[in-house]
Amino acid sequence: MALEFDLIDTYFAPLSQGFDSVDVGIGDDGAVLNIPKNHQLVVVTDTLVSGVHFPENTAPYDIAWKALAVNLSDLAAMGATPASYSLALTLPEYSADWLRSFSDGLRDLSAQFAIPLIGGDTTKGALTITVTAQGWVPNQQAILRSGAQEGDVICVTNTLGEGALGLKLALNDWHDSFTENDLSSEEKNRALNALNRPMPQLAMSTDMRGLVNSAIDISDGLLADLGHILNRSSKAIKRRGVQGELSLLKRGHSGVKNLIGADIELSQLPLSSGVTRYVNQTKDWSLPLSGGDDYQLCLTLTEANYQKLNDVLKAKKISLTVIGQVVKQQGIRCFEHGVVQKN
Amino acid sequence: MALEFDLIDTYFAPLSQGFDSVDVGIGDDGAVLNIPKNHQLVVVTDTLVSGVHFPENTAPYDIAWKALAVNLSDLAAMGATPASYSLALTLPEYSADWLRSFSDGLRDLSAQFAIPLIGGDTTKGALTITVTAQGWVPNQQAILRSGAQEGDVICVTNTLGEGALGLKLALNDWHDSFTENDLSSEEKNRALNALNRPMPQLAMSTDMRGLVNSAIDISDGLLADLGHILNRSSKAIKRRGVQGELSLLKRGHSGVKNLIGADIELSQLPLSSGVTRYVNQTKDWSLPLSGGDDYQLCLTLTEANYQKLNDVLKAKKISLTVIGQVVKQQGIRCFEHGVVQKN
Numbered sequence: 001m002a003l004e005f006d007l008i009d010t011y012f013a014p015l016s017q018g019f020d021s022v023d024v025g026i027g028d029d030g031a032v033l034n035i036p037k038n039h040q041l042v043v044v045t046d047t048l049v050s051g052v053h054f055p056e057n058t059a060p061y062d063i064a065w066k067a068l069a070v071n072l073s074d075l076a077a078m079g080a081t082p083a084s085y086s087l088a089l090t091l092p093e094y095s096a097d098w099l100r101s102f103s104d105g106l107r108d109l110s111a112q113f114a115i116p117l118i119g120g121d122t123t124k125g126a127l128t129i130t131v132t133a134q135g136w137v138p139n140q141q142a143i144l145r146s147g148a149q150e151g152d153v154i155c156v157t158n159t160l161g162e163g164a165l166g167l168k169l170a171l172n173d174w175h176d177s178f179t180e181n182d183l184s185s186e187e188k189n190r191a192l193n194a195l196n197r198p199m200p201q202l203a204m205s206t207d208m209r210g211l212v213n214s215a216i217d218i219s220d221g222l223l224a225d226l227g228h229i230l231n232r233s234s235k236a237i238k239r240r241g242v243q244g245e246l247s248l249l250k251r252g253h254s255g256v257k258n259l260i261g262a263d264i265e266l267s268q269l270p271l272s273s274g275v276t277r278y279v280n281q282t283k284d285w286s287l288p289l290s291g292g293d294d295y296q297l298c299l300t301l302t303e304a305n306y307q308k309l310n311d312v313l314k315a316k317k318i319s320l321t322v323i324g325q326v327v328k329q330q331g332i333r334c335f336e337h338g339v340v341q342k343n
Numbered sequence: 344m345a346l347e348f349d350l351i352d353t354y355f356a357p358l359s360q361g362f363d364s365v366d367v368g369i370g371d372d373g374a375v376l377n378i379p380k381n382h383q384l385v386v387v388t389d390t391l392v393s394g395v396h397f398p399e400n401t402a403p404y405d406i407a408w409k410a411l412a413v414n415l416s417d418l419a420a421m422g423a424t425p426a427s428y429s430l431a432l433t434l435p436e437y438s439a440d441w442l443r444s445f446s447d448g449l450r451d452l453s454a455q456f457a458i459p460l461i462g463g464d465t466t467k468g469a470l471t472i473t474v475t476a477q478g479w480v481p482n483q484q485a486i487l488r489s490g491a492q493e494g495d496v497i498c499v500t501n502t503l504g505e506g507a508l509g510l511k512l513a514l515n516d517w518h519d520s521f522t523e524n525d526l527s528s529e530e531k532n533r534a535l536n537a538l539n540r541p542m543p544q545l546a547m548s549t550d551m552r553g554l555v556n557s558a559i560d561i562s563d564g565l566l567a568d569l570g571h572i573l574n575r576s577s578k579a580i581k582r583r584g585v586q587g588e589l590s591l592l593k594r595g596h597s598g599v600k601n602l603i604g605a606d607i608e609l610s611q612l613p614l615s616s617g618v619t620r621y622v623n624q625t626k627d628w629s630l631p632l633s634g635g636d637d638y639q640l641c642l643t644l645t646e647a648n649y650q651k652l653n654d655v656l657k658a659k660k661i662s663l664t665v666i667g668q669v670v671k672q673q674g675i676r677c678f679e680h681g682v683v684q685k686n
Contacts (some may be wrong), residue, residue, distance in 0.1 A: 033384040041384060049466045078373050132429060134386065
């Protein structure tokens with residue numbers, strides 16, 4: 001935990017102080033944390049590499065925000081209560097301005113969830129940020145990718161494709177049928193904000209407990225991440241079938257074919273005005289379907305539980321949109337107004 | 344926790360399986376771990392950058408070993424029982440041979456302590472490895488840097504300077520009075536092994552509980568790391584003094600002068616035959632004093648507790664050598680056969 005000492009004291013130690021949960025924070029070989037009773041520990045890790053996971057000209061404030069946000073988003077998807085995080089920061093050179101802005105980004109996001117920085121390491125090299133975050137869930141109440149069931153409705157929070165639209169703005173990456181001039185300044189701001197300062201859906205993570213069968217955060221894009229749910233859930237169904245001798249599937253025969261898939265109705269995807277116009281003008285659904293960088297949650301649950309959860313979330317002004325259903329088939333079929341689309 | 348899927352399945356998933364403590368391992372948004380009752384969580388993080396923390400030609404097996412070992416060494420210094428670890432691996436390119444060797448290194452070291460890999464992230468970029476490790480300590484029994492007391496004896500485990508001698512061998516970095524020809528092949532192997540495959544002192548970490556006042560692992564070099572103990576302990580003594588109104592020191596006056604320092608007797612430093620010959624021929628004590636990369640423990644405890652701990656460790660064939668004492672003074676004074684040395 002050898003953060004360079006002047007860096008720690010100036011920029012990072014303030015992010016560690018004043019938390020009852022932290023028995024020992026930054027400055028020792030490791031941090032010592034108090035544990036709530038009857039809970040399990042949830043650990044997540046994500047790395048951001050400059051030029052790969054964010055454009056190289058991204059502001060340090062936004063880099064820090066995003067590095068923490070993508071981890072908190074994983075905690076949110078598991079129904080966890082965030083507890084703390086550590087930072088491994090590899091920097092090409094020391095810059096006080098850069099570090100001030102970076103630590104401000106960490107501070108502002110972590111303050112929203114009252115979680116401390118508990119340690120880390122700073123090293124010299126190409127700009128790379130790894131955050132590991134810890135959270136708690138009541139015993140056996142973690143929400144997994146593997147719990148989807150045939151008949152579940154598939155929902156997503158808020159809107160999709162916004163981060164991918166922001167990336168097009170940041171990289172100035174357009175084609176003939178759509179350019180940034182097709183967006184209002186409000187739409188541009190919204191998209192850039194989604195790219196640079198994604199908000200992890202922690203405001204609803206604990207509400208999902210006991211209601212949701214499976215969840216994942218949409219970082220790779222809706223189709224990829226929903227695919228992870230279907231793969232993991234299919235394996236789990238096979239495993240349970242084998243264990244209960246309720247299935248004809250042979251032991252060790254996993255990974256061949258999925259038992260469940262999904263039908264998605266594209267016209268139901270919740271899209272902002274900017275993304276809607278992009279899709280309409282380009283006929284290209286890739287932003288909401290595979291753009292990634294959304295950090296919304298995709299979840300599956302029974303229709304009855306959807307009504308319950310939606311009532312809770314309405315009061316919090318979080319929208320939860322049904323976009324499809326888990327069905328007994330291979331893969332994901334996309335419909336547009338009921339007409340199946342070719343992949 | 345998006346390890347690239349073929350990498351996970353082939354190289355990393357096997358390191359995650361078969362552990363009762365892991366409720367959910369690699370493959371979900373995060374890992375879910377069971378917590379022992381009446382314990383606190385200890386979290387440590389260290390990053391290794393190629394060419395900075397290990398020579399660029401280091402074998403991938405050894406890189407992995409070291410990346411995990413330096414973290415387990417931090418857990419050892421805190422008196423923690425290791426529980427699990429996650430891996431953030433940034434790689435310039437995909438190589439099956441490289442990954443096989445790397446995962447073998449992780450497997451062989453983690454198997455010694457029966458701890459699972461619980462997740463991680465693989466990204467493309469300059470070779471950088473961040474490991475975050477989790478451990479447990481019984482409530483309030485973590486051993487900190489901040490507990491040293493005036494009168495404590497200062498001990499180190501095993502021998503010092505071995506990793507730094509290994510680094511000289513790896514970099515072929517010698518001067519006139521000493522070259523690698525002055526070392527036997529056994530001495531060379533021992534030094535290179537200390538550099539590339541340091542063994543975290545977890546075999547004794549739980550024995551220290553209740554006996555040791557302060558501990559740190561020697562990663563930066565004895566003087567630097569002992570200095571960390573003295574700084575942190577001085578601050579803690581001031582804090583306690585102020586709180587108990589037993590001190591004349593004013594509130595907020597910390598960080599000005601240390602209340603405790605150390606006297607070290609160089610002739611007592613435990614050195615291998617190779618490091619001894621190096622020191623004798625060059626009159627240069629930098630290998631054991633500031634070479635770093637030792638991953639031995641430096642600890643302070645009362646004379647009486649030293650006898651108790653030493654008896655326990657003798658049975659485990661771990662040597663614990665008294666090298667000096669905590670005294671009421673500024674800084675660290677080094678003696679050679681009782682004669683004080685200039686810094």
